[in-house]
Amino acid sequence: MRNKAGSYRAWLSSITMRLTMNIHPASASFANNIKQKSFIFNIASCCGASVHLVFIFLFVYIEQDFLAWFNIASVLLWLSTLYFNKCQQHAISASIMCGEIIAHAFLATKLLGADAGFQYYLWPMALLIVAVPVLPTVSSALLGITNMIAFGVFSVLFSQPIPGLAPHYFGLYIFNTIFASVPFIIIAAIARCLFENQFLKISQLAEHDELTKLYNRRFAQRLLQYYFSRARCGTKTFCIALVDVDNFKKINDELGHDMGDEALIKISHYLSNSLREKDICCRWGGEEFLFVFPNTQIEMIHKRLEEICQKMPKDVNIDQWHTPISCSFGLIQVQEEETLKEAFKRVDCLLYQAKNNGRYQVASDHIQDSTRCEEALI
Ligand SMILES: Nc1nc2c(ncn2[C@@H]2O[C@H](COP(=O)(O)OP(=O)(O)OP(=O)(O)O)[C@@H](O)[C@H]2O)c(=O)[nH]1
Incomplete structure (x- = not known):
């Protein structure tokens, strides 16, 4: 009974607060x-x-x-x-x-x-x-x-x-x-x-990353849920790729965080501009990006990623930085009945493998088999 009265009071006070609320001058939309x-x-x-x-x-x-x-x-x-x-x-x-x-x-x-x-x-x-x-x-x-x-x-x-x-x-x-x-x-x-x-x-x-202006992780998660629910119906196949910039810490350490930010912006432009219009590039976090390729078979995407990966050191140039900039890629085709968690485990594992094999490459379950990859994680 007391609980009911308490929750009623909380509900009432939250309604009152909302009704009497004014926009604070510190608000960005003010x-x-x-x-x-x-x-x-x-x-x-x-x-x-x-x-x-x-x-x-x-x-x-x-x-x-x-x-x-x-x-x-x-x-x-x-x-x-x-x-x-x-x-x-x-x-x-x-x-x-x-x-x-x-x-x-x-x-x-x-x-x-x-x-x-x-x-x-x-x-x-x-x-x-x-x-x-x-x-x-x-x-x-x-x-x-x-x-x-x-x-x-x-x-x-x-x-x-x-x-x-x-x-x-x-x-x-x-x-x-x-x-x-x-x-x-x-x-x-x-x-x-x-x-x-x-x-x-x-x-x-709410959906874009402040620094790179790409879609952010929140948006990416919603997007993935959508594509996973479609894939579960068995009609639409799609691929996802996790992309991680190689040795990015060195740029930050040697040029400073601001130049690191500049580099991230250039890298994000290069990556997003390299994709087709229907593919989606999101900033997954830090120096990591997520690609979603709707209605696509992995063979074609693998070739495309190889190309993006190869061209990157030539196409991305950062002032005062003479070491080639590259990325490592993990790529999977999402399987029917696979959960988001399972798919991410696979793609993360392939990215880890690409890093372990010397970076600047694409590891995909089209070529590698994921059992070997899981072994690499142990
Ligand atoms: N400037 C800047 N740096 C960031 C940002 N987000 C993450 N980083 C940096 O990215 C670096 C990631 O370092 P690591 O995880 O060691 O990876 P890495 O140096 O790229 O090495 P590998 O991934 O193994 O090739 C860290 O130094 C982070 O501080 C950002 O928004 N801006």
């Missing part, structure tokens, strides 16, 4: 976020100020002087939000916009009736406040709900048409529904684009 918020809010400020400017003429035309004067103040308020956007005070901007929209919807529906449709502006405002993270999640959700409650209340409270306005209702309704729905769609589309963009950037960061 600068990017600020730019995107400013972009959306500047669009909102400009749209808001322009629509309210049009309202002034509209209210003069239908002889609603009080609303026309009110809208002069509204235009100034919306323009003032541009200043707050510039100062990165988006929460203040959002509060001003929200307050103005609620007050405007209240006055316009009270004086002109809900049939004029001025309450529809509460919808895009609710979307803006909830979709763009300028306020903590709880506060923005509460403001969004407030907008929706206001929409319902105004629609019901002021549902009686105002007798003198009957000829204007159709025009006002069309005008308001268009001018309220266009920002709604624009905000939703921008939020979607930004979300997709961020997601892409985060995936790039």
